[in-house]
Amino acid sequence: MSRTKQDVVTEFRCAEILDAARKIFAAQGFSDTTMEAIAEQAHIAKGTLYLYFPSKRDIYLAALRQGIRLLNDDTNRKVAGAAGVQNQLRIFVTTRIEYFEQNREFFLIYHSEIGNLLPHPGKQSGEIVELYLQQAHMLEQILRTAADKGEIRDLRPDATAFAVCDLTRGVIMQRMLGWSKAELQDDIRHLIDVIWRGIAA
Amino acid sequence: MSRTKQDVVTEFRCAEILDAARKIFAAQGFSDTTMEAIAEQAHIAKGTLYLYFPSKRDIYLAALRQGIRLLNDDTNRKVAGAAGVQNQLRIFVTTRIEYFEQNREFFLIYHSEIGNLLPHPGKQSGEIVELYLQQAHMLEQILRTAADKGEIRDLRPDATAFAVCDLTRGVIMQRMLGWSKAELQDDIRHLIDVIWRGIAA
DNA sequence: TAGTAAAATGACTGAGTGGTCATTCCGTGA
DNA sequence: TCACGGAATGACCACTCAGTCATTTTACTA
Numbered sequence: 001m002s003r004t005k006q007d008v009v010t011e012f013r014c015a016e017i018l019d020a021a022r023k024i025f026a027a028q029g030f031s032d033t034t035m036e037a038i039a040e041q042a043h044i045a046k047g048t049l050y051l052y053f054p055s056k057r058d059i060y061l062a063a064l065r066q067g068i069r070l071l072n073d074d075t076n077r078k079v080a081g082a083a084g085v086q087n088q089l090r091i092f093v094t095t096r097i098e099y100f101e102q103n104r105e106f107f108l109i110y111h112s113e114i115g116n117l118l119p120h121p122g123k124q125s126g127e128i129v130e131l132y133l134q135q136a137h138m139l140e141q142i143l144r145t146a147a148d149k150g151e152i153r154d155l156r157p158d159a160t161a162f163a164v165c166d167l168t169r170g171v172i173m174q175r176m177l178g179w180s181k182a183e184l185q186d187d188i189r190h191l192i193d194v195i196w197r198g199i200a201a
Numbered sequence: 202m203s204r205t206k207q208d209v210v211t212e213f214r215c216a217e218i219l220d221a222a223r224k225i226f227a228a229q230g231f232s233d234t235t236m237e238a239i240a241e242q243a244h245i246a247k248g249t250l251y252l253y254f255p256s257k258r259d260i261y262l263a264a265l266r267q268g269i270r271l272l273n274d275d276t277n278r279k280v281a282g283a284a285g286v287q288n289q290l291r292i293f294v295t296t297r298i299e300y301f302e303q304n305r306e307f308f309l310i311y312h313s314e315i316g317n318l319l320p321h322p323g324k325q326s327g328e329i330v331e332l333y334l335q336q337a338h339m340l341e342q343i344l345r346t347a348a349d350k351g352e353i354r355d356l357r358p359d360a361t362a363f364a365v366c367d368l369t370r371g372v373i374m375q376r377m378l379g380w381s382k383a384e385l386q387d388d389i390r391h392l393i394d395v396i397w398r399g400i401a402a
Numbered sequence: 403t404a405g406t407a408a409a410a411t412g413a414c415t416g417a418g419t420g421g422t423c424a425t426t427c428c429g430t431g432a
Numbered sequence: 433t434c435a436c437g438g439a440a441t442g443a444c445c446a447c448t449c450a451g452t453c454a455t456t457t458t459a460c461t462a
Contacts, residue, residue, distance in 0.1 A: 009439095026320060027320050028320075029232065029317070030232075031230065031231075031232030031233055032232055034418085034419065034420085035419080035420060035421080036419080036420095044440075044441090045440060045441045045442060046420090046421085046441085046442070047421090047422080047423085047440070047441055047442065048439080048440055048441070049421095050420095050421070050422080051439070051440075055420080055421080056420065056421090107319075108316065108319050108320055111316050111319070112313065112316045114374070115230075115309065115312050115313045115316060116230070117378060118308075118309050118312070118374070118377050118378065119227065119228050119229075119309060133380075155391065155394070155395065156383070156387075156391055158381075159381070159383070159388065159391045159392075160391075160395065162371055162372075162375055162380070162381075163368055163371060163391075163392070163395060165371070166367050166368055166370065166371030166374075167364055167367055167368065167371075169367065169371075170363055170364065170366070170367030170368075170370075171363075173315070173319070173367075174363055176319055177318060177319065179334075179363070180359075180360070180363075182357070182360065186357075187360065190356065190357055190360045190361075190364075191360075191364070193356070193399075194356065194361065194364060194396070194399035194400060195395070195399060196399075197398055197399045197400075198394075198395035198396060198397075198398045198399030199395060199398075210409095235448085235449060235450085236449075236450060236451080237449080237450095245410075245411090246410060246411040246412060247411080247412070247450090247451085248410070248411055248412065248451090248452080248453080249409080249410055249411070250451095251450095251451065251452080252409070252410075256450080256451080257449095257450065257451090
């Protein structure tokens, strides 16, 4: 409550920087992105970046975290409002695909960061991984409950949850690369069709 | 036929360089990899690298191409030797997962390069993409044939083929990240179980 | 063994970058 | 209108690295 003006300006600048960063990091990757380029995209000078973030890596991680949080919140909210496992699955998939189609740049960062986790299994920077796994665990719970109720077969819920995530990511990628010529709705229908037959009781 | 010795030495050096490059690129990513590091790993001097490859990017692409070719050949051969769609699917998945478990470093390059294609859809460096799609198309053919024979449902074969590839890649990733605590055989069984039920007639 | 040419080397260069900080700008309050 | 303090700036520095090339080493032949 103290310095409204202050905080508002800071928040605004941070948001601008993260938006700019997301675009540039997505287009160039972490190493090939220069602070100069981020500054330019954000319409501020390079030195100003360092008033709001201590380092390049920090900007990168902040942009990533922000994106995942928004995606997760969105997904959670929408899935919670759906009834029936099949519908929940459909909403889960749809929400995520649409989010990424709306935030293409973010998907690129998201995807490449997973790749960066791979060489260092175990000593992964906790929070990002946690945010990443959170959605799979949410799905896992849904599947577990459905299995208990006999709505779906008794499969390993963890593996099945990952499978849904993988299929979702696959559809996003094929669409981004222009490898899918179908309508979004058709891709989603196909995905749900296959997975549902695959797991239904 | 001319200079056997010559060619043999050159081939040997190239192979050594590509092996070294694969390890380093996988661990550090393209930008963070230094020619010095590759040279060291290959037990030669930096200048020597330039006797065999014109640039850093060329080494990278050569390593990637080589890896994909080996994988594709392996997959093609083994799948061709299998009878029945379900078996072919199982062999496809198994071969690829095993190849990547045996060549972890290569998977990292493979995965990150897909990410690099994303920001530049359309103007993708032809050959790599072609090699990449080749396997999906092979699967697609198998599925198309099976659908004609009525062994599986009449689904979009392209989307289904991609789905199998995505699930395969997913399993590899979960295993690499230590997120799957199951035996390899269990992961494969689960994958085939779900996808087969999903597509069987 | 001496002579030669190809192969290998690694010090060096030039371009580029993350981060710093002395200086400038600007909003505010008197 | 002026003076003050925090926000913004961008020239600069220290460092990294792809690629080069004069020099050294090796392999082969006569």
